[in-house]
Amino acid sequence: MNRHKQTLRRQFLQQRQALAPAVWQMQSDRICHHLANCHQFVEAQTILAYQSCRQEPNLHSLFKATDKQWGLSRCVGKDLRWHRWQPSELLVTGEYGILEPSAELPTLAASNVDLILVPAVAIDFNNYRLGYGGGYYDRLRADADWRKIPTIGIVFDFAYVESLPIEPWDLPLDAVCTELGFDRPQLGNSIIWHC
Structure with a gap:
């Protein structure tokens, strides 16, 4: 495993977990505000998201958007399995201590999904x-069907940095949202962003 990545991961996680709860919530709310006003979010019917852990930006205020169909993942072996989920449905603790949807909930295929909100330790x-080093999102996005779906990486601004070490299999996200707003979209990307 890349030692430089391990060091960076530890530094960013320590910085994130040092955020005061009020600051963490305020910055999370700003991220949600930017997302809620993003054309891609507004137009999407089914959105894959995540449950915040280790002080990741909290998306709970977005889940109140009752016109959306949400999907959350479960870790199954080396892969993510996505399930339809609504905020009224209980979550269970998965093998990494992350809250996950019940295995009984209907699964989602790539063809049913319009947008993926991707958690990250840092984004360049x-x-x-x-990411956290498990490769779950790398494997998901290596699949041609999943790769077609627009992705927005979610991080606090301190973790949005000039450059990160990358591997040959890494794929860039389509956009990045921090508490300060959206980045410039990738040049040459076929997806037109209106955020």
């Missing part, structure tokens, strides 16, 4: 993501 200005 070329929209490459530093």
Whole structure:
């Protein structure tokens, strides 16, 4: 495993977990405000999201959007399995201590999904993501069907940095949202962003 990535991951996680709860919530709310006013979010019917852990930006205020169909993942072996989920449905603790939807809920295929909100430890200005090291999103996006779906990386601004070490299999996200707003979209990307 890349030692430089491990060091960066530890530094960014420590910085994120040092955020005061009020600051964390305020910055999370700003991210949700930017997302809620983004054309891609407004137009999307089914959105894959995440449950905040280790002080990731909290998306709970977005889940109140009752006109959306939400999807959350479960870790199954080395892969993510996505399930339809509504905020009224209970979550269970998965193998990594992350809240996950019940395995009984209907699954979602790539063809049913309009947008993916991707958590990250850090993201660089070329929209490459530093994750937790498990490779779950890398494997998901290596699949041609899933790769077609627009992605927005979600991080606090301190973790939106000039460059990160990348691997040959890494794919850039389509956009990045922080509490300060959206980045510039990737040049040459076929998706037109109106955020």
